[in-house]
Protein backbone atom coordinates (compact mmCIF):
# COMPACT_ATOMS: atom_id res chain seq x y z
CA UNK A 299 0.00 0.00 0.00
CA UNK A 300 1.25 3.50 -0.85
CA UNK A 301 2.54 5.69 2.01
CA UNK A 302 -0.40 7.80 3.21
CA UNK A 303 -0.33 11.25 4.82
CA UNK A 304 -1.91 11.43 8.24
CA UNK A 305 -5.19 13.36 8.39
CA UNK A 306 -3.63 16.60 9.64
CA UNK A 307 -0.86 16.52 7.03
CA UNK A 308 -3.62 16.02 4.50
CA UNK A 309 -5.64 18.99 5.84
CA UNK A 310 -2.52 21.18 5.76
CA UNK A 311 -1.62 20.06 2.25
CA UNK A 312 -5.12 20.88 0.97
CA UNK A 313 -4.96 24.27 2.67
CA UNK A 314 -1.44 25.10 1.43
CA UNK A 315 -2.46 24.30 -2.13
CA UNK A 316 -5.35 26.80 -2.03
CA UNK A 317 -3.41 29.36 0.04
CA UNK A 318 -0.93 29.45 -2.84
CA UNK A 319 -3.69 29.85 -5.44
CA UNK A 320 -5.16 32.69 -3.36
CA UNK A 321 -1.71 34.24 -2.73
CA UNK A 322 -2.63 34.36 0.94
CA UNK A 323 -0.54 36.55 3.21
CA UNK A 324 2.02 34.40 5.09
CA UNK A 325 0.89 35.53 8.56
CA UNK A 326 -2.70 34.62 7.77
CA UNK A 327 -1.55 31.25 6.43
CA UNK A 328 0.47 30.63 9.56
CA UNK A 329 -2.64 31.28 11.68
CA UNK A 330 -4.87 29.05 9.59
CA UNK A 331 -2.68 26.04 8.99
CA UNK A 332 -2.45 25.46 12.77
CA UNK A 333 -5.15 25.38 15.47
CA UNK A 334 -5.43 28.39 17.80
CA UNK A 335 -5.68 26.26 20.96
CA UNK A 336 -5.22 22.58 21.83
CA UNK A 337 -6.05 20.59 24.96
CA UNK A 338 -4.72 17.11 25.61
CA UNK A 339 -5.64 15.62 28.97
CA UNK A 340 -6.15 12.55 31.12
CA UNK A 341 -9.57 11.49 32.41
CA UNK A 342 -9.72 9.07 35.38
CA UNK A 343 -12.89 6.97 35.33
CA UNK A 344 -14.20 4.63 37.99
CA UNK A 345 -15.10 1.36 36.23
CA UNK A 346 -17.98 -0.93 37.23
CA UNK A 347 -15.57 -3.40 38.88
CA UNK A 348 -14.27 -0.69 41.23
CA UNK A 349 -10.96 -0.14 39.45
CA UNK A 350 -9.97 3.21 37.94
CA UNK A 351 -9.00 3.49 34.27
CA UNK A 352 -7.33 6.55 32.79
CA UNK A 353 -8.42 7.72 29.32
CA UNK A 354 -6.70 10.16 26.98
CA UNK A 355 -8.93 13.07 25.91
CA UNK A 356 -8.52 15.93 23.43
CA UNK A 357 -10.14 19.17 22.36
CA UNK A 358 -8.73 21.29 19.57
CA UNK A 359 -10.07 24.78 18.82
CA UNK A 360 -8.89 25.59 15.33
CA UNK A 361 -10.28 29.06 14.65
CA UNK A 362 -13.04 31.16 16.17
CA UNK A 363 -12.87 34.31 14.04
CA UNK A 364 -16.44 33.79 12.78
CA UNK A 365 -17.96 32.66 16.09
CA UNK A 366 -17.72 30.02 18.83
CA UNK A 367 -15.69 26.92 17.98
CA UNK A 368 -17.98 24.12 16.86
CA UNK A 369 -17.51 20.43 16.22
CA UNK A 370 -18.03 16.92 17.45
CA UNK A 371 -16.35 14.66 19.97
CA UNK A 372 -15.21 11.27 18.64
CA UNK A 373 -14.79 8.16 20.74
CA UNK A 374 -12.40 6.04 18.71
CA UNK A 375 -9.69 3.52 19.64
CA UNK A 376 -7.29 4.98 17.02
CA UNK A 377 -7.86 8.66 17.94
CA UNK A 378 -4.75 10.86 17.86
CA UNK A 379 -4.07 14.54 18.44
CA UNK A 380 -3.32 14.90 14.72
CA UNK A 381 -6.65 13.40 13.70
CA UNK A 382 -8.47 15.77 16.04
CA UNK A 383 -6.45 18.70 14.66
CA UNK A 384 -7.43 17.76 11.11
CA UNK A 385 -11.07 17.36 12.00
CA UNK A 386 -11.07 20.69 13.90
CA UNK A 387 -9.53 22.42 10.88
CA UNK A 388 -12.13 20.96 8.53
CA UNK A 389 -14.85 22.22 10.92
CA UNK A 390 -13.64 25.81 10.43
CA UNK A 391 -14.02 25.40 6.67
CA UNK A 392 -17.31 23.54 7.06
CA UNK A 393 -18.98 26.27 9.14
CA UNK A 394 -17.63 28.95 6.81
CA UNK A 395 -18.78 27.21 3.62
CA UNK A 396 -22.23 26.61 5.15
CA UNK A 397 -22.17 30.28 6.13
CA UNK A 398 -23.11 29.75 9.75
CA UNK A 399 -21.55 32.09 12.33
CA UNK A 400 -19.30 29.53 14.01
CA UNK A 401 -15.65 28.51 14.07
CA UNK A 402 -14.04 25.09 14.07
CA UNK A 403 -13.27 22.63 16.85
CA UNK A 404 -13.13 18.91 17.49
CA UNK A 405 -12.63 16.64 20.46
CA UNK A 406 -11.96 13.04 21.11
CA UNK A 407 -11.19 10.25 23.52
CA UNK A 408 -9.07 7.21 22.75
CA UNK A 409 -11.61 4.51 23.49
CA UNK A 410 -13.77 1.88 21.84
CA UNK A 411 -17.17 2.78 23.33
CA UNK A 412 -18.47 -0.73 22.61
CA UNK A 413 -16.20 -2.04 25.36
CA UNK A 414 -17.83 0.13 28.07
CA UNK A 415 -21.04 -0.39 30.04
CA UNK A 416 -23.69 2.34 29.95
CA UNK A 417 -22.61 3.62 33.37
CA UNK A 418 -18.93 3.66 32.39
CA UNK A 419 -19.81 5.62 29.27
CA UNK A 420 -21.77 8.12 31.35
CA UNK A 421 -18.86 8.58 33.78
CA UNK A 422 -16.42 8.99 30.89
CA UNK A 423 -18.63 11.66 29.28
CA UNK A 424 -18.97 13.51 32.57
CA UNK A 425 -15.22 13.15 33.13
CA UNK A 426 -14.46 14.82 29.77
CA UNK A 427 -16.63 17.78 30.84
CA UNK A 428 -15.09 17.93 34.33
CA UNK A 429 -11.72 18.60 32.69
CA UNK A 430 -12.89 20.86 29.85
CA UNK A 431 -15.82 22.85 31.24
CA UNK A 432 -13.90 26.08 31.77
CA UNK A 433 -12.84 26.10 28.13
CA UNK A 434 -16.17 25.33 26.46
CA UNK A 435 -19.57 27.07 26.54
CA UNK A 436 -22.33 28.40 24.29
CA UNK A 437 -20.25 31.48 23.48
CA UNK A 438 -16.82 29.91 23.04
CA UNK A 439 -16.93 26.23 22.09
CA UNK A 440 -19.93 23.98 21.47
CA UNK A 441 -19.25 20.24 21.03
CA UNK A 442 -21.59 17.73 19.37
CA UNK A 443 -21.74 14.02 18.49
CA UNK A 444 -19.44 12.37 15.96
CA UNK A 445 -18.15 8.85 15.34
CA UNK A 446 -18.72 6.76 18.50
CA UNK A 447 -20.78 9.35 20.39
CA UNK A 448 -24.57 9.64 20.65
CA UNK A 449 -27.36 12.11 21.53
CA UNK A 450 -27.64 10.46 24.98
CA UNK A 451 -23.96 11.18 25.62
CA UNK A 452 -24.52 14.84 24.68
CA UNK A 453 -27.40 14.87 27.19
CA UNK A 454 -25.08 13.67 29.99
CA UNK A 455 -22.38 16.13 29.01
CA UNK A 456 -24.82 19.05 28.91
CA UNK A 457 -26.12 18.01 32.33
CA UNK A 458 -22.62 17.88 33.82
CA UNK A 459 -21.76 21.31 32.42
CA UNK A 460 -25.06 22.77 33.67
CA UNK A 461 -24.33 21.45 37.17
CA UNK A 462 -20.81 22.85 37.17
CA UNK A 463 -21.86 26.35 36.06
CA UNK A 464 -24.98 26.29 38.25
CA UNK A 465 -27.54 26.90 35.53
CA UNK A 466 -29.33 24.95 32.81
CA UNK A 467 -27.25 25.59 29.71
CA UNK A 468 -28.60 23.54 26.80
CA UNK A 469 -26.65 25.52 24.19
CA UNK A 470 -23.27 24.18 25.36
CA UNK A 471 -23.70 20.88 23.46
CA UNK A 472 -25.74 20.16 20.34
CA UNK A 473 -27.00 16.87 18.97
CA UNK A 474 -28.85 16.35 22.25
CA UNK A 475 -31.83 13.98 22.42
CA UNK A 476 -35.32 15.19 21.53
CA UNK A 477 -37.06 16.31 24.71
CA UNK A 478 -33.67 17.00 26.28
CA UNK A 479 -32.92 20.23 24.40
CA UNK A 480 -32.37 18.57 21.01
CA UNK A 481 -33.72 19.73 17.66
CA UNK A 482 -36.10 17.95 15.35
CA UNK A 483 -34.25 16.80 12.26
CA UNK A 484 -30.77 16.68 13.85
CA UNK A 485 -30.56 12.88 13.58
CA UNK A 486 -31.35 12.91 9.86
CA UNK A 487 -29.50 16.15 9.15
CA UNK A 488 -26.04 15.04 8.01
CA UNK A 489 -27.30 12.22 5.76
CA UNK A 490 -30.12 14.31 4.30
CA UNK A 491 -27.72 17.22 3.81
CA UNK A 492 -25.47 14.89 1.77
CA UNK A 493 -28.49 14.08 -0.42
CA UNK A 494 -29.46 17.75 -0.90
CA UNK A 495 -25.99 18.35 -2.33
CA UNK A 496 -26.16 15.15 -4.42
CA UNK A 497 -29.50 16.38 -5.84
CA UNK A 498 -27.93 19.73 -6.79
CA UNK A 499 -24.86 18.02 -8.30
CA UNK A 500 -27.08 15.72 -10.35
CA UNK A 501 -28.96 18.73 -11.73
CA UNK A 502 -25.65 20.25 -12.73
CA UNK A 503 -24.38 17.01 -14.27
CA UNK A 504 -27.75 16.36 -15.94
CA UNK A 505 -28.03 12.95 -14.30
CA UNK A 506 -31.42 11.39 -13.73
CA UNK A 507 -31.64 10.48 -10.03
CA UNK A 508 -34.42 7.94 -10.67
CA UNK A 509 -32.12 5.97 -12.92
CA UNK A 510 -29.11 6.27 -10.68
CA UNK A 511 -27.48 3.75 -8.42
CA UNK A 512 -25.26 4.60 -5.44
CA UNK A 513 -22.78 2.60 -3.38
CA UNK A 514 -22.37 3.78 0.20
CA UNK A 515 -19.50 3.14 2.57
CA UNK A 516 -20.57 3.00 6.21
CA UNK A 517 -23.85 2.37 7.99
CA UNK A 518 -23.61 4.81 10.87
CA UNK A 519 -25.74 7.92 11.31
CA UNK A 520 -24.58 9.65 8.12
CA UNK A 521 -24.75 6.60 5.83
CA UNK A 522 -28.13 5.48 7.18
CA UNK A 523 -29.89 8.74 6.34
CA UNK A 524 -27.95 9.21 3.10
CA UNK A 525 -29.27 5.79 2.00
CA UNK A 526 -32.84 6.65 3.03
CA UNK A 527 -32.59 10.05 1.34
CA UNK A 528 -31.11 8.66 -1.88
CA UNK A 529 -34.00 6.23 -2.20
CA UNK A 530 -36.90 8.27 -0.81
CA UNK A 531 -36.01 11.84 -1.79
CA UNK A 532 -34.30 11.18 -5.12
CA UNK A 533 -35.99 7.94 -6.18
CA UNK A 534 -32.63 6.22 -6.82
CA UNK A 535 -31.34 2.80 -5.82
CA UNK A 536 -28.59 1.98 -3.30
CA UNK A 537 -26.61 -1.08 -4.35
CA UNK A 538 -24.76 -1.62 -1.09
CA UNK A 539 -23.51 -0.32 2.24
CA UNK A 540 -20.26 -1.35 3.83
CA UNK A 541 -19.50 -1.30 7.52
CA UNK A 542 -17.28 -2.40 10.34
CA UNK A 543 -18.12 -5.60 12.18
CA UNK A 544 -16.94 -5.23 15.74
CA UNK A 545 -17.12 -8.96 16.46
CA UNK A 546 -14.94 -9.99 13.50
CA UNK A 547 -12.81 -6.80 13.65
CA UNK A 548 -13.15 -6.28 9.92
CA UNK A 549 -15.59 -4.63 7.57
CA UNK A 550 -18.08 -6.15 5.14
CA UNK A 551 -20.08 -4.93 2.17
CA UNK A 552 -23.78 -5.78 2.16
CA UNK A 553 -25.46 -5.68 -1.24
CA UNK A 554 -28.81 -6.79 -2.58
CA UNK A 555 -29.79 -7.43 -6.19
CA UNK A 556 -32.90 -5.22 -5.84
CA UNK A 557 -31.00 -2.54 -3.92
CA UNK A 558 -30.61 -2.46 -0.17
CA UNK A 559 -33.52 -1.56 2.13
CA UNK A 560 -32.08 0.80 4.77
CA UNK A 561 -35.19 0.46 6.95
CA UNK A 562 -34.70 -3.30 7.12
CA UNK A 563 -30.96 -2.94 7.80
CA UNK A 564 -31.78 -0.50 10.60
CA UNK A 565 -33.66 -3.30 12.37
CA UNK A 566 -30.57 -5.56 12.34
CA UNK A 567 -27.76 -3.09 13.10
CA UNK A 568 -26.50 -2.52 16.65
CA UNK A 569 -25.82 0.90 18.16
CA UNK A 570 -22.16 0.73 17.03
CA UNK A 571 -23.03 0.04 13.38
CA UNK A 572 -22.44 -3.73 13.25
CA UNK A 573 -24.99 -5.47 11.01
CA UNK A 574 -26.20 -8.97 11.89
CA UNK A 575 -24.71 -10.98 8.97
CA UNK A 576 -26.93 -14.00 9.36
CA UNK A 577 -30.15 -11.99 9.37
CA UNK A 578 -28.95 -10.06 6.32
CA UNK A 579 -28.09 -13.25 4.42
CA UNK A 580 -31.50 -14.74 5.29
CA UNK A 581 -33.09 -11.77 3.47
CA UNK A 582 -31.00 -12.31 0.34
CA UNK A 583 -28.13 -9.92 1.07
CA UNK A 584 -24.72 -10.83 -0.32
CA UNK A 585 -21.97 -10.27 2.22
CA UNK A 586 -18.54 -9.52 0.76
CA UNK A 587 -15.24 -8.01 1.84
CA UNK A 588 -15.49 -4.44 3.20
CA UNK A 589 -13.53 -3.00 0.28
CA UNK A 590 -16.05 -4.27 -2.32
CA UNK A 591 -18.34 -1.23 -2.03
CA UNK A 592 -15.97 0.99 -3.99
CA UNK A 593 -15.72 -1.43 -6.93
CA UNK A 594 -19.48 -1.60 -7.63
CA UNK A 595 -20.89 -0.69 -11.03
CA UNK A 596 -22.74 2.45 -9.91
CA UNK A 597 -23.18 6.14 -10.80
CA UNK A 598 -22.55 7.63 -7.37
CA UNK A 599 -20.12 6.76 -4.58
CA UNK A 600 -20.86 8.02 -1.08
CA UNK A 601 -17.96 7.33 1.31
CA UNK A 602 -19.63 7.95 4.69
CA UNK A 603 -17.36 6.14 7.15
CA UNK A 604 -14.01 7.60 8.23
CA UNK A 605 -10.99 9.35 6.74
CA UNK A 606 -8.57 8.04 4.13
CA UNK A 607 -10.51 5.10 2.67
CA UNK A 608 -10.55 6.42 -0.90
CA UNK A 609 -6.79 6.43 -1.40
CA UNK A 610 -4.12 5.85 -4.05
CA UNK A 611 -4.80 2.10 -3.99
CA UNK A 612 -8.58 1.87 -3.68
CA UNK A 613 -9.38 4.72 -6.09
CA UNK A 614 -8.10 2.67 -9.02
CA UNK A 615 -10.78 0.04 -8.40
CA UNK A 616 -13.62 2.53 -9.06
CA UNK A 617 -15.93 1.56 -11.94
CA UNK A 618 -15.78 3.62 -15.16
CA UNK A 619 -19.50 4.29 -14.69
CA UNK A 620 -19.00 6.48 -11.57
CA UNK A 621 -19.72 10.16 -12.29
CA UNK A 622 -20.08 11.56 -8.80
CA UNK A 623 -18.36 11.13 -5.43
CA UNK A 624 -20.23 12.67 -2.48
CA UNK A 625 -18.05 12.78 0.63
CA UNK A 626 -20.33 12.04 3.57
CA UNK A 627 -17.35 11.33 5.86
CA UNK A 628 -14.70 13.82 6.94
CA UNK A 629 -11.54 13.43 4.84
CA UNK A 630 -12.43 10.18 3.03
CA UNK A 631 -10.46 11.04 -0.14
CA UNK A 632 -6.68 11.43 0.07
CA UNK A 633 -4.83 14.01 -2.09
CA UNK A 634 -3.47 11.22 -4.37
CA UNK A 635 -6.98 9.86 -4.90
CA UNK A 636 -8.16 13.43 -5.60
CA UNK A 637 -5.71 13.64 -8.49
CA UNK A 638 -7.08 10.41 -9.92
CA UNK A 639 -10.68 11.64 -9.65
CA UNK A 640 -9.72 14.91 -11.32
CA UNK A 641 -7.88 13.12 -14.14
CA UNK A 642 -10.93 10.92 -14.73
CA UNK A 643 -13.34 13.89 -14.64
CA UNK A 644 -15.34 12.50 -11.74
CA UNK A 645 -17.33 15.27 -10.05
CA UNK A 646 -16.61 15.53 -6.34
CA UNK A 647 -18.69 17.11 -3.58
CA UNK A 648 -15.98 17.80 -0.99
CA UNK A 649 -16.51 16.65 2.58
CA UNK A 650 -16.87 19.93 4.38
CA UNK A 651 -19.56 21.02 1.92
CA UNK A 652 -21.25 17.64 1.49
CA UNK A 653 -21.60 16.76 5.17
CA UNK A 654 -22.25 20.27 6.52
CA UNK A 655 -25.90 19.39 7.21
CA UNK A 656 -25.08 18.09 10.69
CA UNK A 657 -23.37 21.18 11.96
CA UNK A 658 -25.89 23.44 10.22
CA UNK A 659 -28.68 21.74 12.15
CA UNK A 660 -26.54 21.94 15.29
CA UNK A 661 -26.49 25.67 14.70
CA UNK A 662 -30.31 25.63 14.40
CA UNK A 663 -30.41 23.64 17.64
CA UNK A 664 -28.37 26.23 19.51
CA UNK A 665 -30.51 29.05 18.09
CA UNK A 666 -33.63 27.22 19.37
CA UNK A 667 -31.94 26.66 22.74
CA UNK A 668 -31.23 30.39 23.00
CA UNK A 669 -34.82 31.30 22.07
CA UNK A 670 -36.25 28.49 24.19
CA UNK A 671 -38.68 27.99 21.32
CA UNK A 672 -38.59 24.93 19.07
CA UNK A 673 -39.33 24.47 15.37
CA UNK A 674 -41.11 21.54 13.71
CA UNK A 675 -39.12 18.94 11.79
CA UNK A 676 -40.45 20.33 8.53
CA UNK A 677 -39.27 23.85 9.42
CA UNK A 678 -35.81 22.56 10.35
CA UNK A 679 -35.40 20.45 7.20
CA UNK A 680 -36.62 23.26 4.94
CA UNK A 681 -34.12 25.66 6.49
CA UNK A 682 -31.43 23.01 6.12
CA UNK A 683 -32.24 22.42 2.46
CA UNK A 684 -32.05 26.17 1.77
CA UNK A 685 -28.63 26.45 3.48
CA UNK A 686 -27.17 23.37 1.79
CA UNK A 687 -28.43 24.39 -1.65
CA UNK A 688 -27.00 27.90 -1.23
CA UNK A 689 -23.67 26.49 -0.06
CA UNK A 690 -23.46 24.02 -2.95
CA UNK A 691 -24.25 26.72 -5.50
CA UNK A 692 -21.75 29.19 -4.04
CA UNK A 693 -19.01 26.54 -4.38
CA UNK A 694 -20.12 25.49 -7.87
CA UNK A 695 -20.12 29.14 -8.94
CA UNK A 696 -16.59 29.61 -7.57
CA UNK A 697 -15.44 26.42 -9.30
CA UNK A 698 -16.77 27.64 -12.65
CA UNK A 699 -15.53 31.20 -12.19
CA UNK A 700 -12.00 30.25 -11.14
CA UNK A 701 -11.90 27.04 -13.23
CA UNK A 702 -10.86 24.97 -10.24
CA UNK A 703 -11.95 21.61 -8.88
CA UNK A 704 -14.83 21.57 -6.36
CA UNK A 705 -12.58 20.94 -3.33
CA UNK A 706 -10.38 23.91 -4.18
CA UNK A 707 -13.48 26.03 -4.82
CA UNK A 708 -14.94 25.07 -1.43
CA UNK A 709 -11.63 26.03 0.22
CA UNK A 710 -11.66 29.35 -1.64
CA UNK A 711 -15.18 30.23 -0.47
CA UNK A 712 -14.42 29.16 3.11
CA UNK A 713 -10.96 30.72 3.44
CA UNK A 714 -12.24 33.97 2.00
CA UNK A 715 -14.98 34.19 4.66
CA UNK A 716 -12.67 33.28 7.55
CA UNK A 717 -9.95 35.71 6.45
CA UNK A 718 -12.53 38.47 6.10
CA UNK A 719 -13.72 37.87 9.69
CA UNK A 720 -10.09 37.85 10.89
CA UNK A 721 -9.47 41.16 9.13
CA UNK A 722 -12.65 42.70 10.54
CA UNK A 723 -11.52 41.68 14.02
CA UNK A 724 -8.05 43.10 13.43
CA UNK A 725 -6.21 39.77 13.45
CA UNK A 726 -4.87 40.07 9.95
Ligand code: GLU
Pocket residue numbers: 368369370371392440441442443444445472473628653654656657658660
Ligand atom coordinates in the same frame (compact mmCIF):
# COMPACT_ATOMS: atom_id res chain seq x y z
N1 GLU B 1 -19.56 15.87 13.99
C1 GLU B 1 -20.29 16.53 12.96
C2 GLU B 1 -19.36 17.02 11.87
O1 GLU B 1 -18.27 16.52 11.68
C3 GLU B 1 -21.22 17.60 13.49
C4 GLU B 1 -20.54 18.67 14.27
C5 GLU B 1 -21.51 19.57 15.00
O2 GLU B 1 -22.71 19.39 14.89
O3 GLU B 1 -21.01 20.46 15.69
O4 GLU B 1 -19.70 17.88 11.11
